[in-house]
Amino acid sequence: MRAIPFLVSAAVVAVAGAATHLLSRFMPLPHVSVVFLAAVVASAILWGFWPSVFAAVLSVGVSSFFFYSPIFSFQVADLRDIADLVVFVVVAAWTSRLAANLREQSLLARRRREVVERLLAFSERVAGASGEEEVRAAIREYGGAGTDLEYETAFQVHAAIALERARLRREVNEARLRAQGEALREALLNSVSHDLRTPLATILGAATTLEGLGEATSPAVRRELAASLRQEAERLASYIENVLDLTRIRAGQIAPRLELVELSDIVNAALLRKQRALAAHRVEVSLPADLPMLRLDLFLMEQALANVLDNAAKYAPAGSAVSVEVARVGAEVRLRVSDEGPGMEAAELPHAFEPFFRGAGGAGRTASGSGLGLAICRAFVEANGGRVSLAGREGARGAVLEMYLPVPEGEADTMEVADDD
Amino acid sequence: MTEVGARVLVVDDEPQIRRFLRLGLEGHGYEVLEATDAREGLRMAVARQPELLILDLGLPDRDGLDVLAELRGWSTIPVLVLSARGREAEKVRAFDLGADDYVVKPFGMAELLARVKAALRRRRAGAATEPVFRVGGLEVDLGRRAVLVDGAPVRLSPKQYRLLQALVAHAGKVLTHGQLLNEVWGPAHREDIQYLRVFVRKLRARLEADPARPRYLLTELGVGYRLCAPDQFDTLH
Numbered sequence: 001m002r003a004i005p006f007l008v009s010a011a012v013v014a015v016a017g018a019a020t021h022l023l024s025r026f027m028p029l030p031h032v033s034v035v036f037l038a039a040v041v042a043s044a045i046l047w048g049f050w051p052s053v054f055a056a057v058l059s060v061g062v063s064s065f066f067f068y069s070p071i072f073s074f075q076v077a078d079l080r081d082i083a084d085l086v087v088f089v090v091v092a093a094w095t096s097r098l099a100a101n102l103r104e105q106s107l108l109a110r111r112r113r114e115v116v117e118r119l120l121a122f123s124e125r126v127a128g129a130s131g132e133e134e135v136r137a138a139i140r141e142y143g144g145a146g147t148d149l150e151y152e153t154a155f156q157v158h159a160a161i162a163l164e165r166a167r168l169r170r171e172v173n174e175a176r177l178r179a180q181g182e183a184l185r186e187a188l189l190n191s192v193s194h195d196l197r198t199p200l201a202t203i204l205g206a207a208t209t210l211e212g213l214g215e216a217t218s219p220a221v222r223r224e225l226a227a228s229l230r231q232e233a234e235r236l237a238s239y240i241e242n243v244l245d246l247t248r249i250r251a252g253q254i255a256p257r258l259e260l261v262e263l264s265d266i267v268n269a270a271l272l273r274k275q276r277a278l279a280a281h282r283v284e285v286s287l288p289a290d291l292p293m294l295r296l297d298l299f300l301m302e303q304a305l306a307n308v309l310d311n312a313a314k315y316a317p318a319g320s321a322v323s324v325e326v327a328r329v330g331a332e333v334r335l336r337v338s339d340e341g342p343g344m345e346a347a348e349l350p351h352a353f354e355p356f357f358r359g360a361g362g363a364g365r366t367a368s369g370s371g372l373g374l375a376i377c378r379a380f381v382e383a384n385g386g387r388v389s390l391a392g393r394e395g396a397r398g399a400v401l402e403m404y405l406p407v408p409e410g411e412a413d414t415m416e417v418a419d420d421d
Numbered sequence: 422m423t424e425v426g427a428r429v430l431v432v433d434d435e436p437q438i439r440r441f442l443r444l445g446l447e448g449h450g451y452e453v454l455e456a457t458d459a460r461e462g463l464r465m466a467v468a469r470q471p472e473l474l475i476l477d478l479g480l481p482d483r484d485g486l487d488v489l490a491e492l493r494g495w496s497t498i499p500v501l502v503l504s505a506r507g508r509e510a511e512k513v514r515a516f517d518l519g520a521d522d523y524v525v526k527p528f529g530m531a532e533l534l535a536r537v538k539a540a541l542r543r544r545r546a547g548a549a550t551e552p553v554f555r556v557g558g559l560e561v562d563l564g565r566r567a568v569l570v571d572g573a574p575v576r577l578s579p580k581q582y583r584l585l586q587a588l589v590a591h592a593g594k595v596l597t598h599g600q601l602l603n604e605v606w607g608p609a610h611r612e613d614i615q616y617l618r619v620f621v622r623k624l625r626a627r628l629e630a631d632p633a634r635p636r637y638l639l640t641e642l643g644v645g646y647r648l649c650a651p652d653q654f655d656t657l658h
Contacts, residue, residue: 230529237527260615262622264633265640287633289626293618298643299509 005047044099316341432462593650
């Protein structure tokens with residue numbers, strides 16, 4: 001392949017020779033070397049230094065053989081022709097050098113552009129990468145071609161920087177999660193010390209009062225003490241369940257067992273479990289009979305709803321209405337629980353689902369919430385592929401919690417059960 | 422007709438739980454026997470012939486479910502199982518092994534007493550099967566294979582009737598998905614829970630005034646179904 005530039009150079013010189021021959025028929029050409037010079041320069045630009053030197057040597061041979069007298073001999077008789085040839089050789093050598101340099105520079109510039117473009121493409125890929133794995137994939141794709149030393153050097157620097165950046169990003173993320181975890185642990189500790197001690201103090205107090213007073217207490221007082229024992233023990237039990245649920249969520253141990261179920265079964269079970277807590281409220285239930293079956297984890301969903309009902313029971317005043325409405329809305333089923341309690345202030349709503357967040361307004365402070373119910377509710381609903389939102393009631397006091405649960409695709413088929421043999 | 426005076430065996434290793442169960446049950450007229458582990462429990466179940474067993478699943482020497490399985494080898498005594506929350510699979514297994522009812526710790530005495538009473542009553546009523554079962558407005562005439570809702574006859578397919586019949590035979594008791602599937606469709610279909618759910622939806626549509634808020638055919642979440650017993654109907658509705 002390396003012979004081609006020389007062969008083509010020879011051809012160009014031959015063409016130049018032929019052209020000189022043709023031209024000399026029509027007009028006298030005292031300095032034929034000018035035409036050959038054009039051939040040498042062309043060869044230098046196209047193929048570089050050595051092919052052009054070859055073209056120059058060839059040109060000297062051809063012109064002395066064909067054009068300088070004595071013709072058909074390499075001898076050159078005329079002194080002027082000798083001078084002409086000498087000047088030709090000097091000029092040809094010089095222009096060859098210049099033209100070849102020019103060519104190399106343009107080649108270099110083109111290669112540089114390619115390198116820069118490739119590095120740029122690599123940088124863009126890396127900038128869009130979300131983790132170290134993707135950065136490594138980009139490095140495998142763009143590097144290691146072994147094409148160009150310059151590229152390889154620049155690439156390695158870029159790749160090292162990209163990896164370092166990805167590592168830093170991960171570390172920052174981990175640090176943030178750790179900080180969140182620590183904040184949560186602290187909140188949990190505060191909560192445990194308060195939410196465990198208060199009911200325990202009441203239980204111990206009521207029990208020792210019963211023990212100490214013995215026969216002296218009236219049946220009414222005994223009943224009251226027993227009631228407060230029961231209430232505080234129940235509060236303690238539900239608090240411990242919540243903390244356990246939260247711990248499971250934080251440990252990533254929520255593995256929903258999704259199966260096609262009746263949402264009404266879940267709603268009825270939660271209402272039954274919270275029957276006593278809601279005994280003083282007017283509970284209104286609206287459950288259409290033609291709901292599609294949903295793909296849910298029975299127990300996670302029941303717990304999510306029970307927590308919401310618990311909140312309503314805790315914060316909404318006795319005698320007020322707590323309503324549970326279920327309706328199909330497009331490709332989802334909406335479960336809405338609304339109460340006539342103090343609700344939350346607009347500024348608090350975005351935080352309502354954060355663990356240990358308790359509304360500051362109204363009865364929020366005085367009631368015995370741990371601030372875990374809604375956080376658990378959201379985590380459980382999301383584990384079931386749904387979403388939750390909390391809002392105020394329009395034009396009235398109260399809170400409205402909505403869960404949106406996806407209707408599984410092809411739900412119509414689930415009703416196709418052969419009725420009988 | 423009274424359950425008072427019945428002999429109840431409590432098998433639980435926690436002395437405080439045994440203490441409050443004894444006080445509560447004796448206060449309501451029951452005779453209470455206590456066992457602290459599986460071995461003693463099984464021995465007393467043979468020697469003292471109790472009428473009901475309250476069995477904690479977390480025993481020190483053996484799994485409570487094993488004890489239940491062994492007991493069912495030779496006894497049909499009603500068994501009320503006690504266990505912690507969050508053990509749904511255990512609950513299903515307990516019912517499949519023949520437990521009569523299940524109470525989740527922590528529980529209140531009122532709830533436990535109601536279940537003890539119901540289990541004993543089912544036990545005593547079990548022998549004499551009445552030809553006509555009635556709860557609320559639902560009437561199932563087992564002799565004539567006729568079903569009436571609020572006095573109006575309801576047409577059921579043979580499979581639907583068989584499902585209802587199975588529930589009537591154990592009215593008030595939870596039947597697991599597996600038990601019902603086995604009874605109506607045979608042992609090859611024990612796993613088709615989804616099929617059963619759809620089937621129950623259809624049966625409810627025929628029997629219940631509001632199928633989304635059933636009063637007769639009740640769901641035991643994740644476990645199975647229960648037909649409301651006549652004596653439970655008034656307290657529930």
